[in-house]
Amino acid sequence: MAAIETFHIDCECGSPLTVGIHQCGLNAICTSCQRSIRVPDLKKLRALSGDPYPTLASIRKIQKAIADRLAPFDGVCVSCRKPGTTEVPILFSEVRERFVTDHGGFRLGVPALKPAQKTEDVTEDTEIPLILCDQCTAEFRANRPTKGVNWLVQLAAWLAVTAMLQLLFQHWQVTLIAGVLFAIQIWRWRQTSLARELRRPKWLEPWTAKVRWFPEAIRDAMEYSLSVGAPRPLRKSSAD
Ligand SMILES: [Zn+2]
Ligand SMILES: [Zn+2]
Structure with a gap:
């Protein structure tokens, strides 16, 4: 797989800056001090970066x-x-x-x-x-x-939905079953989204x-x- 080559150059403020080859000869903005830095040409960039391997x-x-x-x-x-x-x-x-x-x-x-x-x-x-x-x-x-910040939000959502079901059907059995199903759905969603977030934060x-x-x-x-x-x-x- 071909990857875009990136290089690290130093800003005057001391912060390292990551630049791509497409930025050669152009100006890049330092993320630390917002200064505009001239990115050298590719030959100079390669020499500067001195890749040992x-x-x-x-x-x-x-x-x-x-x-x-x-x-x-x-x-x-x-x-x-x-x-x-x-x-x-x-x-x-x-x-x-x-x-x-x-x-x-x-x-x-x-x-x-x-x-x-x-x-x-x-x-x-x-x-x-x-x-x-x-x-x-x-x-x-x-x-x-x-972690666990949105637990309260999900609990509130669950309470709101079950309360609504109770008001609608006036049947605690219906509310109970729907409440459990909804809780399982929230839990499943948490598992997948948490897993995704944990894998690639x-x-x-x-x-x-x-x-x-x-x-x-x-x-x-x-x-x-x-x-x-x-x-x-x-x-x-x-x-x-
Ligand atoms: Zn530091
Ligand atoms: Zn800087």
Whole structure:
């Protein structure tokens, strides 16, 4: 799958900016300070970005950069480039192979891949750390939605509908059955919408966009899911 190539350039204010090749030679607006920045031509952009692994797929670049402790996994905040203090683990789970088991469950033996248990998907999991400073961690936490907010709204809707049914039919049996059915429907809807939101959290997009090669890895993926772990103190690289 062909992905649009993106590059990271630095604004004068210190904020990194993601630009696409279609922006070469044009002006881009910095999301932090709203300054207009001239995007260099493609040749200069490639030289500037200095991709250490030009031939690898995006997800392999990420895995290698994590292992090599290269940017954006070098301990610097991906949002503001200050020294990082926290890492947020993001589990990127990519579907690698999908099998149709109409021949008695044929499966390729790929040792590096972990077969998913319930489905016939073979997924590959990569934990990608989002490195942040204290200030950006606070911003990240504020961004992260708290669960269960719309429970009250749904309860209110349920109460309103059952009350209406009771008024209409004056039959508590009818109200009871309809109330239960409606509750099951709400629950089903919650399961699917929650599952969807959990797999590909929209609020996370601006954050993954800050991590080099991450947007490309997402675009290149046949199917994927993302899950976010709890922020934890950044391990200092003094160990190596
Ligand atoms: Zn700026
Ligand atoms: Zn920061």
